[in-house]
Amino acid sequence: MKRFDAINRIAEVLTEELVICNIGIPSKELYHLRDRPQNFYMMGSMGLASSIALGLAISQPRKKVWCIDGDGSILMNLGSLSTIANVNPSNLILIVIDNESYGSTGDQYTHTHNNTNLEIIAEGAGFKSIVKITKGEKIKNILRDLGKGCHFVLIKTKPGSALVNNIPLKPIEIKNRFMQSFTKN
Amino acid sequence: MNIDQKLYEIIKDFGIDLVLSVPCILLKGILDLINERKELLHIPVTREEEGVGIAAGAYLGGKRPAILIQNSGLGNSINAITSLLELYNIPIIFIMSHRGGKGEKILAQIPMGKITNKLLDLTGIKTWSIKSSKEITKLKEAIIYSQEHNCSVGILLQKSLWSEEI
Numbered sequence: 001m002k003r004f005d006a007i008n009r010i011a012e013v014l015t016e017e018l019v020i021c022n023i024g025i026p027s028k029e030l031y032h033l034r035d036r037p038q039n040f041y042m043m044g045s046m047g048l049a050s051s052i053a054l055g056l057a058i059s060q061p062r063k064k065v066w067c068i069d070g071d072g073s074i075l076m077n078l079g080s081l082s083t084i085a086n087v088n089p090s091n092l093i094l095i096v097i098d099n100e101s102y103g104s105t106g107d108q109y110t111h112t113h114n115n116t117n118l119e120i121i122a123e124g125a126g127f128k129s130i131v132k133i134t135k136g137e138k139i140k141n142i143l144r145d146l147g148k149g150c151h152f153v154l155i156k157t158k159p160g161s162a163l164v165n166n167i168p169l170k171p172i173e174i175k176n177r178f179m180q181s182f183t184k185n
Numbered sequence: 186m187n188i189d190q191k192l193y194e195i196i197k198d199f200g201i202d203l204v205l206s207v208p209c210i211l212l213k214g215i216l217d218l219i220n221e222r223k224e225l226l227h228i229p230v231t232r233e234e235e236g237v238g239i240a241a242g243a244y245l246g247g248k249r250p251a252i253l254i255q256n257s258g259l260g261n262s263i264n265a266i267t268s269l270l271e272l273y274n275i276p277i278i279f280i281m282s283h284r285g286g287k288g289e290k291i292l293a294q295i296p297m298g299k300i301t302n303k304l305l306d307l308t309g310i311k312t313w314s315i316k317s318s319k320e321i322t323k324l325k326e327a328i329i330y331s332q333e334h335n336c337s338v339g340i341l342l343q344k345s346l347w348s349e350e351i
C-alpha cells in the first residue's frame with residue numbers, strides 16, 4: 001500500500017466529515033480521488049495541518065473533523081500532538097500516513113524509517129485512542145467504527161506518490177467553498 | 186483597574202472568543218486573568234506557529250481568535266502568517282509583548298526586538314504600539330480595524346506599559 005491507496009480508502013468512507021489535508025502531493029491525491037467542498041487543501045504552512053484541524057474541531061464541535069497528515073509534517077510539529085491530546089476534542093481523527101519519507105520532495109527518508117516511532121510518540125503526548133493500520137483493507141472499517149473521541153490513526157505505507165496534476169482551485173476558492181459547506185445549513 | 190485588567194476587558198468585550206498563547210513574563214497578569222475568569226476559551230500552545238495554525242482552523246470554524254505571544258514568537262510564525270493567513274485571507278489578531286526595546290537588559294532579546302516592526306511591515310500586518318495606559322484604547326482600534334477590514338493586525342505591548350505601575 002502506498003499513500004495514494006490509503007487516501008483512496010479514506011476518501012471512500014467520507015460522508016459529512018470536514019477534512020484538513022496536508023500540503024503537497026497528499027492534497028493533490030485527495031483532490032484527484034475525491035474532491036468535495038468539505039476538503040480543505042492546505043497549500044502552504046508546512047507542518048500545520050493537525051493544528052488547523054484542532055482549531056476547526058473546537059470551533060465546530062458538532063462536526064466530525066478528519067486530518068490527513070504525514071510523517072514528515074507531524075515530525076515538524078510534534079508539539080501539536082501534545083496540544084491536541086490535552087485539548088482532547090471529541091470530534092477529531094488525526095490520520096498520519098507514515099510512508100517513512102518526504103513524499104512531496106523526492107522521497108527522502110524521514111526519521112520514522114529508522115528509530116522514531118510515531119505510535120509511541122502519540123501515546124507519550126497523551127492520546128488515549130491510538131490505532132495502527134498496516135493493511136489497506138482494514139482502513140475503511142476502522143475509520144467507520146471509530147466513535148466520538150480524539151483519535152490518532154497511524155497508517156504505515158510504502159513510499160511513493162501517484163502522478164496527479166496540481167489542484168486548479170485558488171486558495172480563496174478552497175476556503176470559501178469549505179466554509180460555505182458547513183455554514184449554509 | 187490595572188493594566189492587565191484593562192487589556193483583558195478589551196480582549197473579552199470586542200469579540201475575541203479564543204486565545205492561543207505562549208507565555209511571556211510581561212503577559213503573566215493577562216494570562217492569569219484569562220485562566221481565572223474562564224470567560225474566554227484559552228489554549229496554551231507549544232510554539233507560536235502552532236498557534237497560528239489553530240487560530241486559522243478556528244477562524245474557518247467561525248471563531249474570532251487572538252494570539253497572545255512575545256514578539257520573539259513572531260519570528261517562529263512568519264511562514265504561517267504568509268503561506269496560511271495571507272494566502273487564504275484569514276484575519277488573526279496578534280497581541281505581542283515587545284521585548285528588546287528601550288531599556289532592555291537581556292541582550293538576547295535585542296536582535297529580535299530591533300526587527301519586530303520591520304517583520305510586521307514586511308508581512309503587511311498593520312501594527313499598533315501601546316507604550317502607556319493612556320494609549321490602551323489602541324487595542325480596541327486594532328481589533329475593530331481587523332474586523333472591519335478582514336485582515337490580521339498586530340498590537341505591540343511595550344514594556345513601559347507595565348513599568349509605569351511599578
Ligand SMILES: [Mg+2]
Nearest residue numbers: 070071072101
Ligand atoms: Mg511522508
